[in-house]
Amino acid sequence: MHILGLAxxxxxxxxxxxxxxxxxxxxxxxxxxxxxxxxxxxxxxxLSNYLIYWLGPQIYPSAYxxxxxxxxxxxxxxxxxxxxxxxxxxxxxxxxxxxxTILISVGLxxxxxxxxxxxxxxxxxxxxxxxxxxxxxxxxxxxxxFYVARHYGSQLGRNVGGLxxxxxxxxxxxxxxxxxxxxxxxxLYAPIFWVMLPLASALCVLVWTxxxxxxxPMPSLRTISTTTGRDSEAVALxxxxxxxxxxxxxxx
Amino acid sequence: MITLIHxxxxxxxxxxxxxxxxxxxxxxxxxxxxxxxSAPSIGNGRWxxxxxxxxxxxxxxxxxxxxxxxKLAKALMLGRKRLAIRWLEALQASFDDLVRTPQTTPSxxxxxxxxxxxxxxWLTIRFKLLVSYALLVVKLFGPYHRLIPSFSWIPFxxxxxxxxxxxxxxxxxxxx
Numbered sequence: 188m189h190i191l192g193l194a195x196x197x198x199x200x201x202x203x204x205x206x207x208x209x210x211x212x213x214x215x216x217x218x219x220x221x222x223x224x225x226x227x228x229x230x231x232x233x234l235s236n237y238l239i240y241w242l243g244p245q246i247y248p249s250a251y252x253x254x255x256x257x258x259x260x261x262x263x264x265x266x267x268x269x270x271x272x273x274x275x276x277x278x279x280x281x282x283x284x285x286x287x288t289i290l291i292s293v294g295l296x297x298x299x300x301x302x303x304x305x306x307x308x309x310x311x312x313x314x315x316x317x318x319x320x321x322x323x324x325x326x327x328x329x330x331x332x333f334y335v336a337r338h339y340g341s342q343l344g345r346n347v348g349g350l351x352x353x354x355x356x357x358x359x360x361x362x363x364x365x366x367x368x369x370x371x372x373x374x375l376y377a378p379i380f381w382v383m384l385p386l387a388s389a390l391c392v393l394v395w396t397x398x399x400x401x402x403x404p405m406p407s408l409r410t411i412s413t414t415t416g417r418d419s420e421a422v423a424l425x426x427x428x429x430x431x432x433x434x435x436x437x438x439x
Numbered sequence: 440m441i442t443l444i445h446x447x448x449x450x451x452x453x454x455x456x457x458x459x460x461x462x463x464x465x466x467x468x469x470x471x472x473x474x475x476x477s478a479p480s481i482g483n484g485r486w487x488x489x490x491x492x493x494x495x496x497x498x499x500x501x502x503x504x505x506x507x508x509x510k511l512a513k514a515l516m517l518g519r520k521r522l523a524i525r526w527l528e529a530l531q532a533s534f535d536d537l538v539r540t541p542q543t544t545p546s547x548x549x550x551x552x553x554x555x556x557x558x559x560x561w562l563t564i565r566f567k568l569l570v571s572y573a574l575l576v577v578k579l580f581g582p583y584h585r586l587i588p589s590f591s592w593i594p595f596x597x598x599x600x601x602x603x604x605x606x607x608x609x610x611x612x613x614x615x
Contacts, residue, residue, distance in 0.1 A: 329456065
């Protein structure tokens, strides 16, 4: 189990390297800056952990857990990237995804995660609880983003769709694995935990590598004609007009 | 038990995501626009004048008080209520069409976090909240109910109202 876990981790690491190389070549870097900074962070984190494991094994556990905690927070960058990309072609709601992500993260962070941190002394597995709750919040954000994108008929495209699909698989496996680990106990579940977390990560990076292999234009941007599309200023004027007409009606 | 709930959450989430992903992919570009009723343009003056007629209570008052036809006035009010709801829904549909309108210049889309984008988002959310509120009031109390409650019984509110109305009046005069 131990070797299998290491092999899967190594596959994930190689895929991350491939993704970075491919991103640099096809210039996808510029379009998804937050996502690629997260991938570079993961790549560097794995590399430094590997070096620490061989050079200073006594500090490896602390280094691993610090890296793991930061990565839980860094994963929110992927969500911000996805939320920025979904409504990119719709000027009226371009920042809706980011606003939703920030609002849900802050709201649920205060109500759902903060109690775990504050009451960590009385809990048996505070870190596991924290990671599980953070994953549940990420799942909620993804589901909300999917729903809103569908409601507004936003075409995801291959790149953004792949980002969402890969991250959804990762988050779903994380929630299931962490909940099982919490219920069955770390001693019983540790070998499975050792394989399943790298597997979730490797699967996610595999989907990302396939979907981001080439820069695919957003379908809605591709199909815009000058008769149906408008520029931002015209949309802003129309929005103001709608609001003023409605305000007139309300003040009647 | 909690494990089962979390496992169910994970499975349900995956199914939901895959389902939504498949549906979003299979959408045709024009399919997302609802066409159950044609959404009129906000620039259509006649359509805006129609709202003044729908939400004007003078006809119903005239029927009920001057001609003494309370039943007819009630029937008129019910008809106007249906019209008001349809008008507000059409306004909402027209607004949704505007929100779903893609941008003509893709290069402009790169500047995603400008102040203008946040302002447009605020205008969108404001409109959505106001139109939902207006629909709720019309459905509950009818088209002739005040959409913004009157605070005239509060002594200081009259002063405030005057202060807020003055610039609005000045604006309306300057626009004419």
